[in-house]
Amino acid sequence: MQAFVSLPFVRRVASRGETKTSVELASGIACDLRCVANEQFPFALHHFTGSREHNTALRRRARQRGLKMNEYGLFPEGRGESIVCAGEEELFAALGLDWIPPELRENMGEIEAAAEGRLPRLVEAADVRGMIHFHTTASDGRDSLEAMARAARERGFSYIGVCDHSRTAAYAGGLSGDALKAQRDEIERVKERVPEIDILHGVESDILADGELDYPGEVLGWLDFVVVSAHSRFTMSREEMTRRVVRAVENPHATILGHATGRLLLRREPYAIDLEAVFEAAARGGTAIEINGQPTRLDLDWRLCRAARQAGCRFAVTPDAHSTAEIEYVALSVGTARKGWLGKDDIVNCMEADAFRAWARNK
Numbered sequence: 001m002q003a004f005v006s007l008p009f010v011r012r013v014a015s016r017g018e019t020k021t022s023v024e025l026a027s028g029i030a031c032d033l034r035c036v037a038n039e040q041f042p043f044a045l046h047h048f049t050g051s052r053e054h055n056t057a058l059r060r061r062a063r064q065r066g067l068k069m070n071e072y073g074l075f076p077e078g079r080g081e082s083i084v085c086a087g088e089e090e091l092f093a094a095l096g097l098d099w100i101p102p103e104l105r106e107n108m109g110e111i112e113a114a115a116e117g118r119l120p121r122l123v124e125a126a127d128v129r130g131m132i133h134f135h136t137t138a139s140d141g142r143d144s145l146e147a148m149a150r151a152a153r154e155r156g157f158s159y160i161g162v163c164d165h166s167r168t169a170a171y172a173g174g175l176s177g178d179a180l181k182a183q184r185d186e187i188e189r190v191k192e193r194v195p196e197i198d199i200l201h202g203v204e205s206d207i208l209a210d211g212e213l214d215y216p217g218e219v220l221g222w223l224d225f226v227v228v229s230a231h232s233r234f235t236m237s238r239e240e241m242t243r244r245v246v247r248a249v250e251n252p253h254a255t256i257l258g259h260a261t262g263r264l265l266l267r268r269e270p271y272a273i274d275l276e277a278v279f280e281a282a283a284r285g286g287t288a289i290e291i292n293g294q295p296t297r298l299d300l301d302w303r304l305c306r307a308a309r310q311a312g313c314r315f316a317v318t319p320d321a322h323s324t325a326e327i328e329y330v331a332l333s334v335g336t337a338r339k340g341w342l343g344k345d346d347i348v349n350c351m352e353a354d355a356f357r358a359w360a361r362n363k
Contacts, residue, residue, distance in 0.1 A: 305340020
């Protein structure tokens with residue numbers, strides 16, 4: 001416990017004991033450290049990774065089988081000793097269930113699916129081949145295209161897809177049509193210097209108030225892919241915003257709908273929009289839905305992923321990175337996708353570069 005409270009990022013110790021210590025981190029996040037006996041670890045691990053609703057439902061299932069379950073063990077009725085479980089897999093097996101990944105522990109159908117062998121194989125970070133939707137110093141990014149390419153390669157990606165802002169986003173250094181063409185030449189130069197990684201040319205095109213995109217079709221047509229996003233006019237009525245975004249995702253040049261609800265966590269609520277209509281339109285047009293890994297966005301919310309998938313949508317997991325350090329946000333996007341029950345085949349940038357290009361061209 002002394003080592004824990006002495007960590008440099010611990011701001012304040014709220015309470016301290018032999019088996020539990022609570023602190024506040026420099027980020028303002030509360031953090032607990034708990035110590036348990038080895039034989040209790042699988043039960044404690046499960047207890048503290050599941051939601052209250054999941055834990056309550058699992059305890060109910062245990063009672064139906066004559067067992068009492070808590071963070072200390074799984075006890076047959078009338079016995080003081082717990083069933084021995086070496087890990088979580090054995091704990092779930094004792095309840096007649098497949099192991100449930102922690103991200104799914106919300107009592108939203110995962111227990112029933114585990115009982116029937118229907119849990120999906122969730123996407124993993126290693127499945128993601130392309131790091132797409134990032135910005136460079138050409139618009140509002142802090143690192144060059146070459147630096148982003150090298151950093152992505154070091155992290156194991158086989159291709160990247162640059163998406164600087166479009167011309168309407170003047171506040172973010174949006175690219176004119178000529179600047180976008182100049183970037184195409186820069187991509188070729190960087191490919192020569194960093195041949196180990198493929199580079200796709202995209203853009204984050206603003207969705208204008210009427211649903212049109214920020215460049216004419218003859219410009220969008222020669223790009224590898226196009227992320228379409230709303231960055232303004234968030235106070236439109238629900239009907240107006242829905243028409244606007246539906247028109248954008250139905251555009252034949254739209255490849256991915258960026259941050260679909262426009263929320264900024266703790267700063268801006270999602271704009272009013274009929275997401276069911278948007279998902280249906282995106283599915284009809286073959287436009288993927290972004291799962292944006294920026295910590296202030298995490299948009300699409302995990303609760304909406306299953307609805308979008310049911311509508312027939314596919315997804316893109318992206319960092320929306322503005323620096324080499326922010327490439328790590330892909331992990332947050334993948335985590336959101338996993339919590340939304342998504343697998344590798346649901347994610348377009350789990351494809352290799354040539355397959356992604358072909359999908360974007362023929363969607």
